[in-house]
Amino acid sequence: MTDTNAKIRIDGLSKNYGDFTALQPTHLDIPRGELLTLLGPSGSGKTTLLQMVSGLTPATSGRLWIDGADWTGRALHERGMGLVFQHYALFPHMTVAENVAFPLKMRKLPDVDVKRRVAETLEKVQLDAFAHRFPRELSGGQQQRVALARCFVFRPEIILMDEPLGALDKALRETMQLEIRRLHREFETTLIYVTHDQEEALVLSDRICVMNHARVEQVGTPHQIYSDPETLFAATFIGHSNILKGRIDGVANNGLTRIATGSGNFVGRMGARDTEAGEHALIVRPEQLRLGSANGEGMNEVTARLRDIVYIGSDNRLILSLPDGTEFNARQDPANVSGLNVGDEIKVHWPIEAGRIVS
Amino acid sequence: MSVAQTISRVQSWRPKFGPIWLAAPALAFVAVFLLWPMARLIGLSIQDADTAAFTLDHYQKLVDTPVYSRILGITFRISVLTAFFSVLLGYPLASWLASLPSHKRNKWLFLVLLPFWTSYLVKTFAWMIMLGDKGLINSILTGTGMAEDSLSLMYNELGVLIGMVHAMMPLAILTMVPVMANVDNRLSLAAGSMGARRSQRFWLIEFPLTMPGVAAGGLLTFITSLGFFIVPAYLGGRGQTMLAQIIIMQVQQLVNWAFAAVLSVMLVAAALVAIWFYDRLFGLSTLTSASSTSGKKHGQWLRFLAQKVLSLLAWLSSPFDRLGQSTSERRPFKFAYVLIIFVFLLAPAMIVLPLAFTSDRTLAFPPPGYSLRWFEFYFNSPIWISATIRSFGVAFATAIVATCLGGLAALALARSDSRYGKAIFALMLAPMIVPRIVIAVGLFYLMAQIGLVASNIGLIIGHTLLAVPFTFITIGAVLKGYDWRLNDAAATLGAGRITVLRLITLPLLRGGIISAALFAFVTSFDELTIALFISGGLKSTLPKQMWDDMYLQLNPTLAAVSVVVLVIVTLLLIAAQKVQKK
Numbered sequence: 001m002t003d004t005n006a007k008i009r010i011d012g013l014s015k016n017y018g019d020f021t022a023l024q025p026t027h028l029d030i031p032r033g034e035l036l037t038l039l040g041p042s043g044s045g046k047t048t049l050l051q052m053v054s055g056l057t058p059a060t061s062g063r064l065w066i067d068g069a070d071w072t073g074r075a076l077h078e079r080g081m082g083l084v085f086q087h088y089a090l091f092p093h094m095t096v097a098e099n100v101a102f103p104l105k106m107r108k109l110p111d112v113d114v115k116r117r118v119a120e121t122l123e124k125v126q127l128d129a130f131a132h133r134f135p136r137e138l139s140g141g142q143q144q145r146v147a148l149a150r151c152f153v154f155r156p157e158i159i160l161m162d163e164p165l166g167a168l169d170k171a172l173r174e175t176m177q178l179e180i181r182r183l184h185r186e187f188e189t190t191l192i193y194v195t196h197d198q199e200e201a202l203v204l205s206d207r208i209c210v211m212n213h214a215r216v217e218q219v220g221t222p223h224q225i226y227s228d229p230e231t232l233f234a235a236t237f238i239g240h241s242n243i244l245k246g247r248i249d250g251v252a253n254n255g256l257t258r259i260a261t262g263s264g265n266f267v268g269r270m271g272a273r274d275t276e277a278g279e280h281a282l283i284v285r286p287e288q289l290r291l292g293s294a295n296g297e298g299m300n301e302v303t304a305r306l307r308d309i310v311y312i313g314s315d316n317r318l319i320l321s322l323p324d325g326t327e328f329n330a331r332q333d334p335a336n337v338s339g340l341n342v343g344d345e346i347k348v349h350w351p352i353e354a355g356r357i358v359s
Numbered sequence: 360m361s362v363a364q365t366i367s368r369v370q371s372w373r374p375k376f377g378p379i380w381l382a383a384p385a386l387a388f389v390a391v392f393l394l395w396p397m398a399r400l401i402g403l404s405i406q407d408a409d410t411a412a413f414t415l416d417h418y419q420k421l422v423d424t425p426v427y428s429r430i431l432g433i434t435f436r437i438s439v440l441t442a443f444f445s446v447l448l449g450y451p452l453a454s455w456l457a458s459l460p461s462h463k464r465n466k467w468l469f470l471v472l473l474p475f476w477t478s479y480l481v482k483t484f485a486w487m488i489m490l491g492d493k494g495l496i497n498s499i500l501t502g503t504g505m506a507e508d509s510l511s512l513m514y515n516e517l518g519v520l521i522g523m524v525h526a527m528m529p530l531a532i533l534t535m536v537p538v539m540a541n542v543d544n545r546l547s548l549a550a551g552s553m554g555a556r557r558s559q560r561f562w563l564i565e566f567p568l569t570m571p572g573v574a575a576g577g578l579l580t581f582i583t584s585l586g587f588f589i590v591p592a593y594l595g596g597r598g599q600t601m602l603a604q605i606i607i608m609q610v611q612q613l614v615n616w617a618f619a620a621v622l623s624v625m626l627v628a629a630a631l632v633a634i635w636f637y638d639r640l641f642g643l644s645t646l647t648s649a650s651s652t653s654g655k656k657h658g659q660w661l662r663f664l665a666q667k668v669l670s671l672l673a674w675l676s677s678p679f680d681r682l683g684q685s686t687s688e689r690r691p692f693k694f695a696y697v698l699i700i701f702v703f704l705l706a707p708a709m710i711v712l713p714l715a716f717t718s719d720r721t722l723a724f725p726p727p728g729y730s731l732r733w734f735e736f737y738f739n740s741p742i743w744i745s746a747t748i749r750s751f752g753v754a755f756a757t758a759i760v761a762t763c764l765g766g767l768a769a770l771a772l773a774r775s776d777s778r779y780g781k782a783i784f785a786l787m788l789a790p791m792i793v794p795r796i797v798i799a800v801g802l803f804y805l806m807a808q809i810g811l812v813a814s815n816i817g818l819i820i821g822h823t824l825l826a827v828p829f830t831f832i833t834i835g836a837v838l839k840g841y842d843w844r845l846n847d848a849a850a851t852l853g854a855g856r857i858t859v860l861r862l863i864t865l866p867l868l869r870g871g872i873i874s875a876a877l878f879a880f881v882t883s884f885d886e887l888t889i890a891l892f893i894s895g896g897l898k899s900t901l902p903k904q905m906w907d908d909m910y911l912q913l914n915p916t917l918a919a920v921s922v923v924v925l926v927i928v929t930l931l932l933i934a935a936q937k938v939q940k941k
Contacts, residue, residue, distance in 0.1 A: 056548055076551040089549035093567050102563075103553035154553070 007032040007190040008053065008158065012062035015048050022048040024215040025062055030192065035184050037193045037201040039237065040211035046194045047162055049211075053192065054160050055079050066158070077106075082156035082189070084164040088147040090135040096122070096146050097131040103154040121153040124183070141172045148180065152187055159184075159191045165200065177203045198238050202226075210234045226285075230271045232358045235283040242289070242328045244282040248357070257357050262324025266300040268355030283356045286317070289330035294349035301349040304328060306342055320348065378774035382783050385768035385827060389786055392824050393793065396801030397627070403804075404620035417621045427605075431625065434602040437516070437591070438584035441523040442577045445531040448524065450573065452700045453532045454565075455693060457539030468536065469936060474704045475529035476928050478885040479589045480905045481921040485707035486522045487513065487593055487913060488714065488722050495710065495724045514596040522590035527583060528704065531576035538572025557680045562673035567665070578637045582630045586794025589887065593909065602626055603796040607891070610800055623797040630794060708925055715918040722913055733919035743904060743920065749894075750884055750901040753815055757822040757883035758876040764823065765830030765879075766872060773838040791828040795888040798824065803892035813898045821889035826879035833878060837871025874935040881931050885924070 006029040015022040023045035030036050038046035051057040053064060055076040063072045071079065082103075091099050097118050104114045122128045125145040135143055144164060151159055161180075165173045177200060184191050195201055201208050202222045210217040210225060210233070218225055218234040229235035236243065246261030257270045259282050268282050294301040304320035307327075311317075316337045318330040330348060340346065407414045421427050456464050456471070474482070489495045490512040500506040512518055542565065550564045588603035595601075602622055609619035640661070710724070715733060717726035737743050768787055772780055790798060802821050803812065811817035841864070849859045865872070887902040894900050899907070901924065908917055 054552060056552075076548070077554050077556055079552070080554060081552060083549060083552040085545055085549060087543075087545070089543065089545045091546055091550070091564060091568075102550065102555075106550075106554035106559065150553070 006030060006065070007034075007067065008192070009065035009068075010049070010053070010062070011065060013049065013052050013059045013064060014061045015045075015052060015057065016060045021214050023052075026216055028209065028216065028219065030190060032190055033188055034206045035181070035191045035193065035204060036207050036209060037195055037205040038209050038211055039195055039198060039201040040217075041196055041237075043214075044211040045214040046196075046209075046211045048214075050160050050162055050192060050194050053158075054081055054083055056083075080154075080156055082151035082154070082159040084147050084151050084159070084161040086163045086166050088135075088143050088164075090143055090146055090150070092135055095132050095134055096127060096138070099135065099146055100150045100153050103150065107154060117153055121149045124152075124186075125149045125179070140168055141176065144168060144176060145179070148183060152183055152189075155187060155189075157189060159189045161191065161193045163194055163196070165195075173200070174203075180204065202238070208238070210237055212237070228272065229283060229356055229358060232281055232283070235356065235358055240286050240329060242284045242286060242326075244284070244322070244326055244328075246280060246282065248280055252352075254352075256352055259357055261326075263302055263322040263326060266302075266355065267352040268300075268357045269353060271356050271358040278359055280357050280359045283358060284328075284350055284354060286329040286331045288350045288354040289328065289348050290350060291330070291332065291336055291346060291348055293347050298352050299349045300352055300355065301347060303345060303347050306340060306344045306346055308342055309337060309340065320346075377777075379771050379777040379779065379783075381774075382768040382771035382787075385764040385831070386783065386786060388764055389789060389824070389827070392802060392805070392820055393790055393798060396805045397793070397797070399804060400620040400623050400797070400801050402620075403617050404624050406617070408617050417617045420618065421621055421625070427622075430600055430602055430605055433599060434585060435629065437519060437523065437599065437601060438581050438587075440520055441527050441584040442531075442581035444520065444524045445527040445580045446535070446573055446577045448700065449528045449531040449576070450535065451693065451696050453535040453572075453576075454539050454569070455697050456532070456536050457542075458544070461540075464536075464540070465936070468533075469932070470701055470705060471529050471532050472932055473929060474525075474708065475533060476881050476885065476932060477708055478887075478902060478905075478921075478924055478928070479526055480885075480887060480902055480909070481711065481924055482526055482707055483522055483589050483593050484905070484909060484913070484917055484921055485711050486518070486525065486590075487909075488710060488724065489707060490518055490521065490594065498724070513594045516595070516599055518594035519591050519599045522594040523584060523587065525703065525707065526587075526590060527580040528700075530583065531580050534576035534579055535569065535572040538575070539569050542568045556677060558676040559673045562669045562676065567669060574637055574640070578633055581633055582792060582794065585626055585629055586796040586888075588796065589906075603794070606796055606800060610803065610892070616804065619800055623800055626794045626797050630792060634792070708921075711918050711921045711925070714915060715922040717915050717918070720915070722915060722918065733915040736916055737919045737923070740916075742899070743901075743916075746899045746901045746904040747923070749815065749898065753818045753822060753900065754880045754883035756815075756819045757826055758880040760819065761823045761826035761830045761879040761882075762834075762872060762876040765827045765832075765875065766834045768827075769831050769835035769838055772835065773841070774843075787831045788828050790824050795825065799889045799892050802889060806893055812893055814893075815898070817893045818890060818898075818900065819883075821893055822883035822886055823879075825886060825889070826882040829878045829882055830875040833875035834868070834871050837868050841867060870938045873938040877931045877935040877938075881928055884927065884931075 008028075008030040010026055010028040010030075012025040012027060013023065014025040026045075026049060038049060040046045048057065052059045055074060059072065063070055065071065091102065094102070100118045100121060101114050104117060109117075118131070119128065122131055125148055127142060127145055127149065130138060130142060130146075135146065138146065147164065164180075165176050168176060180191075180193075181204060193201075193204060195204075205222055207219060207221055208225055209219045212233045217237075218230045220228070222238075225234055226239050229238070229241075232243070235241045244259075244261045244263065244266070246259045246266075249258040249260040249265060252258050252267045254267075256267045258265060258267055259280060261282065266282055302322060304322050306318060307321050308319040309316055310319065311334075315331045316334050318332055318337070318340075320328040320330060322328055328348070404417055405413055405415065407416070452471075456467055459467065487494070491497070492509045492511070494512070496512060497506075497509040501509060512521070546568070547560045547564050550560045555563065586603050587601060588607060591599045591601045592604055602625065606619050606622045606626075609615045609622065713726055713729075714722055714724065716729045716731065717723075718728035718730035718732065719726055765787070768783070772783060777783075799821070802817075802824070806812045806814075806817045806820075811820070845863055845867070846859050849863045850856075854862065885902060886900075887906055890900045890903040891906065894903050901920070905917060905920060908914070
């Protein structure tokens with residue numbers, strides 16, 4: 001292949017089970033050293049895609065290229081990828097050290113080297129004191145660290161993780177996310193990470209691949225996806241969004257698009273891959289709404305009823321009801337909120353460039 | 360009587376009636392009809408027959424008579440070989456069953472359950488037809504010219520082993536499947552992703568994880584084989600006489616109780632030694648978890664050895680990695696093997712089916728013509744019909760008593776966290792561990808003293824003793840899945856304890872209770888060992904009548920009776936599966 005940067009090239013991989021489509025033909029290039037998350041709800045095809053890359057599941061069609069070579073039909077044990085499973089898949093009849101040593105023994109490393117590298121890796125995940133315990137004697141977080149150690153110990157060039165933190169509680173999950181970031185950087189691997197947790201994807205990723213209904217919705221950096229969602233699904237799955245449904249009503253003179261909704265006509269930027277046909281929606285992020293009347297050009301304005309004010313720590317969340325009943329959330333500094341009462345009619349506005357029109 | 364007394368005494372002694380006391384009736388039953396007779400047998404083995412003084416003469420006789428040590432050796436050898444081949448040949452089938460999704464697995468498991476519950480007599484009868492000098496296999500071999508002369512397939516060790524392995528393999532498979540199904544198959548995939556080949560994945564991951572099942576299967580088949588007499592009696596020759604046959608002879612023909620007791624003690628001792636070894640070698644504390652702190656050093660040494668052996672096995676089998684591509688989902692070799700084992704398990708009973716309808720006086724296969732004459736003979740024979748009716752009655756009573764006793768004991772263990780729980784559990788399973796022949800001899804001795812020999816009550820007691828472990832396990836399994844908060848919920852809604860039991864607990868447990876009763880019924884209906892001693896003369900049960908008839912001559916009536924038994928057992932098993940599903 002021509003693109004020498006792509007460590008992994010997913011070239012039209014798809015998976016059908018009989019009539020059921022688990023993944024539509026998918027194209028994706030993953031550069032060397034990137035941490036890419038596959039983000040989507042269950043049934044979106046993210047795990048299927050990961051399993052086809054790993055060799056656990058054969059693909060229905062398409063090819064997989066690694067470093068420019070065709071790996072589509074390679075046997076599982078010849079791929080040399082590191083896999084971390086959701087429930088860790090630690091061997092219960094082996095100690096922590098034996099678990100971590102397993103991939104090295106499969107590679108027939110001399111015993112001395114196995115010992116040294118196991119010790120090094122266990123130290124890196126702060127489990128050196130637990131080398132001779134059995135997995136069932138460890139806590140969930142410790143088991144997860146063993147799984148990570150077992151994966152990183154043989155320095156695979158590609159690591160695939162399938163919701164590895166799914167079984168942990170929130171605090172532990174956040175610690176482990178930072179740990180995975182650190183290990184990823186330290187070992188300079190290319191890492192594909194499957195999750196349904198958008199916060200986790202935001203914390204970890206160089207790039208996020210948002211998936212839904214067995215296909216890719218959008219690929220981009222966390223910032224790109226947040227600020228420039230290409231589809232309604234991508235907009236709602238990452239971060240909070242206010243959604244105002246309507247129809248396209250031509251192009252405004254500044255190149256932006258007009259949209260007619262039940263609460264009035266507004267202007268916004270068309271999403272990058274959108275067409276003008278069918279139902280559309282205007283997406284506005286809560287932090288972009290400002291209170292009061294718009295002064296001057298380049299603003300959308302609407303009158304709304306204040307339904308509730310919720311204190312959420314750093315900010316206040318204002319829950320608004322638009323004329324057609326659509327609910328809008330606005331995030332405001334507590335200072336701006338004083339003097340407002342539930343039930344008030346207030347005006348809100350936002351810059352026209354901030355709104356995205358998607359379908 | 361004694362049960363009721365125990366309870367009332369217990370109640371007055373301790374006014375608080377905890378759930379653990381629900382196990383009391385079953386425990387009392389096991390104590391009176393298993394432990395006490397066993398103790399008596401041990402007593403008999405060390406008493407002088409006339410003076411009742413302490414003596415080791417009987418044991419001395421055992422040591423001094425070479426024929427007995429030879430029989431001990433034969434018994435041990437056949438049991439070990441049976442256990443080994445049952446587990447070895449059953450392993451691939453068990454692992455295939457375990458790999459199926461559970462609804463499919465239950466369907467196929469039925470084909471293992473069927474031979475498991477088929478009477479040993481029917482199975483042995485079928486093998487006699489198949490293995491004889493003019494039997495089915497030999498006529499095929501000579502008929503097609505594959506062999507010039509008949510091979511001797513029975514009245515030797517080969518015949519005994521074929522019959523024994525066939526009888527024991529379902530037990531081995533049924534023991535291994537749940538363990539295998541619990542092994543997380545992602546572990547093997549994980550190993551594969553780390554570079555393990557097929558042979559390494561099997562020997563280093565899958566096999567050690569299924570080891571507890573393998574060991575348990577081997578242990579159970581070994582212990583059961585120790586007390587076997589039907590197969591060696593009919594398929595073996597002089598050189599394959601097993602201990603249980605000698606015990607029967609000592610009791611029934613020589614009336615030498617002391618020596619029968621000595622041999623029984625030997626059998627139980629062999630079983631206990633096997634269990635002890637199991638605990639030492641494969642018990643939870645070694646290969647699978649090693650979490651126990653006791654004997655850790657020994658455990659580590661053993662683990663090291665085991666790992667070396669497994670690595671060696673992986674290396675030895677690695678040349679076969681390319682056979683059966685791991686990428687393709689179909690495995691023709693495995694499928695063919697599974698088919699062969701199913702044929703092996705089911706064919707013998709199926710052979711009996713056409714023979715029951717033969718028009719001939721002999722058991723020639725294929726039958727020269729078909730008729731219902733042997734069924735007519737069976738239904739018009741007062742001996743067969745009275746035996747059948749007796750078997751039904753005894754089995755029915757056994758089902759009710761065993762379900763009550765086992766169910767209450769299971770309830771007791773489910774509802775209490777008493778520290779005696781483990782001991783009670785072990786005691787409830789004891790009738791499964793102690794070789795049947797020993798239970799039968801002990802009961803015979805007891806029954807003779809209280810005048811219950813050749814009585815239906817005696818039979819019911821004996822069969823209940825054998826069936827209680829089954830009902831206990833079956834109902835215990837259902838109780839495990841029962842949500843006890845439902846009782847609290849019903850209570851808060853105003854239901855009293857009896858109402859809760861009647862409207863909530865029993866309806867939810869009904870499937871398990873009915874299938875437990877059905878299993879108890881089948882256990883009794885097929886039972887020969889105890890019937891051999893306790894149902895004498897005119898009070899014969901169906902299996903006892905078959906045994907006597909087989910002794911005289913193989914005839915088509917036996918085939919007809921076998922078909923009747925097979926049909927009844929099959930219907931009961933189907934019923935049990937149906938209610939369990941609900």
